[in-house]
Amino acid sequence: MAEEVHMSGPICLIENVKGQLTANQEALSILSDIQQPVVVVAIVGLYCTGKSYLMNRLAGKRSGFSLGCTVQAKTKGIWMWCMPHPQKPDHTLVLLDTEGLGDVEKGDNQNDCWIFSLAILLSSTFVYNSIGTINQQALDQLHYVTELTHRIRKRSPCDQDEVGDSDEFVGFFPDFVWTLRDFSFELKVNGLPISADEYLENSLKLLQGTGQKEREKQLNLPRICICKFFPKQKCFVFERPAPGKKLNQLESLQDQDLDPDFVEQVAEFCSYVFRSSKVKTISGGLRVNGPRLKSLVTTYVDAIRSGSIPCMESAVLALAQTENSAAVQKAIAHYDQQMGQSVKLPTESLQELLDLHRTCEKEAIKIFTENSFKHFNQVFLKELVTVLETKREEFCKKNLQASSAHCLALLQDLFSPLDEDIKQGTYSNPGGYCVFMRRIKELKKNYYEEPKKGVLVEEVLQKFLQPKEDLADAILQIDQILREKAKEIDVEHVKAEAAHSISKILEEIKKQSDQLMEEKEKFYQELVQELFEKMEKEQAQLWVEQQRAIDKQHNCTTVGQRPASPFRVN
Structure with missing residues (x-):
């Protein structure tokens, strides 16, 4: 189980200094430690509308995110508070509180547009907080949503087709929650009670029959965007929390000091967010954890700082580069750990080494597959295969070296008494040649009986015995007068044995070569099958996302009778 992250309070995630956005390294470091899936809830809205209070209640606290009780905006940039999810074990809840929109001290709404866009890009639930009712003025204040096609791109320009990014936003946009504060009206239409969600749905119906086409189009634009971009819409209304001056001490007020309806409405809002907010996902349905959220933050902020438009596909690509490399x-x-534990060099045969390599290789491929995604051109998989092949060759080389060293040491130990006898002249007498050859034969037998010599048993033996051939000839010459006939027989025997040994060496070399080729063929056949299956799964997931986008577009057009998207991709 991944270790839970407990923050005592919020920290600035994206700093906003004089209109320049910068990712805070301390906050990014906190995200790096969160290995659990993250549920990201972001809130935006005009300044001094009570956004931070709702976020503190989601955190289970009365204070934390700064509450603005004056006409001056408090929160700057985007602030983050991470904590264990209260209802989803092994998940982390990430709360993002944004600086208030429409702050007159900034004098430029371009910065507000980027804050709005970043909140959407980073969250799985997007909360828009406003005061009063949903009227045309409230919708006009939500003009930021109409600019999203100029602020966010799903794919790079070269990958766009006739459908356009705006039609695909629903595939990766968060759920939309509109919170209406200080709402003092009855939820009724034509005298009949309606729910807050029905109120939102009615408010988002397109205006028709005004007689002014351009004005009608402008008024309907926010309505179209909310319905078209966001996969799910939800609405909550809140009574005024407390009368008069008490609002200035909202952090210190207990529930019994607040309006009971407001307390109930806040509890309902928190319950919904905890219950319904999904894990943040990116293209292909990949669940986002802390390090992945960190990568998204840095990629998007860097794009904005460089004057580019944040691109979802580029962010996923950058994330894939990092994660696939890791x-x-x-x-x-x-692979190194398993081979180090499993392989004891030298192995008795090449096949034994290849079998161990193959087992560890398959485990390594599985680990790579489980920890990687978006295999563009299989670059990283090819890199891994190349490295593993190189390591296999290195192990084969080390196996030969270990076998050679072990066999040589064994021969030197076994033949040391023979060398001492030669120095003492034990075989320099009649019949010495036969005794010498018998001794050689006994020592070779002892050599063959020793286990774990590896794959170079014959090669090392023949090389070791070569210097002793001249010695055998010398002993044979001494013995030739008395054992001339025996000499001829033994010479032929030595030649035959040498020919047989050479034949065995050639056979072994061919066998090892055949084994290597067979092993490589098996590996590539299985690898192709695994890649084919993985690509089928990713294609199926992409089809589901595209189908969801098409269905959403169809529903929006059919239910609301809304006109086609006003956007056009160049």
């Missing part, structure tokens, strides 16, 4: 290293580390 997945390669993780797979290699696992």
Whole structure:
């Protein structure tokens, strides 16, 4: 189980200094430690409308995010508060409180548009907070949503097609929640009570028959965007929390000091957010954890700072580059660890080494597959395969070296008494040649009986015995007068044995070569099958996302009788 992150209070995630957005490294470091899936709830709205109070209640606190009790905006940039999710074990709740929109001290709404866009890009539930009712003025204040097609792009320009990014926003946009503060009206239409959600739905119906086409189009634009972009809409209304001056001490007020209806409405809002907010996901349905959220933050902020438009696909690509590279290293580390524990060099045969390599190789490929995504051109998989092949060759080389060293040490130990006998002249007498050859044969037998010599048993033996051939000839010459006939027989025997040994060496080399080729063929066949299956799964997921977008577009057009999207992609 991943370790839970407990923050005592919020910290600035994206700093806003003189209109320049910068990611705070301390906050990014906190995200790096969150390995659990994250549910990200962001809130935006005009300044001094009580956004921070709602976020504090989601955090289970009365204070934390700064409450603005004066006409001056308090929150600057985007602030983050991470905590264990209260209803979803092994999940982390990330709350994002944004600086108030429409602050007259800024004098430029371009910065507000970027804050609004970042809140959408980073969240899985997007809360828009406003005062009063949903009227045309409230919708006009939500003009930021109409500018999203100029602020957010799903794909890079070269990948866009006739459908356009705006039609695909619903595939990765968060759920939309509109919170109406200080709402003092009855929820009724034509004298009949309605729910807050029905109130929102009625408010988003398109205006028709005004007689002014351009004005009608302008008035309907926010309505179209909310319905078209966001996969799900929800509405909550809140009574005024307390009368008069008490609002200035909202942080210190207990529930019994607040309006009972307001307390109930806040509890209902928190319950809904905890229950219905989903894990943040990106293209392909990939669940976002802390490090992935960190990557999204840095990618989007860097794009804005450079004057570019944040692109979802580019962010996913950057994340894939980072994670796939890490997945390669993780797979290699696992391979090295398993081979280090499993392989005891030298192995008795090449096949034994290849079998161990194959087992560890398959585990490494599995680890890479589990920790990677978006295999563009299989670049990282090819890199991993190349590294593993190189490591296999290195193990084969080390296996040969270990076998050679072990066999040589064993031969030197076994033949040391023979060398001492030669120095003492034990075989320099009649019949010495036969005794010498018998001794050689006994020592070779002892050598063959020793286990774990590896794959170079014959090669090392033949190389070791070569210097002793001249010695055998010398002993044979001494013995030739008395054992001339025996000499001829033994010479032929030595030649035959040498020919047989050479034949065995050639056979072994061919066998090892055949084994290597067979192993490589098996591996590539299985690898192709695994890649095919993985690509099918990713294609199926992408089809689901596209189908969801098409269905949403169809529903919006059918139910609301809304006109086609006003946006056009160049």
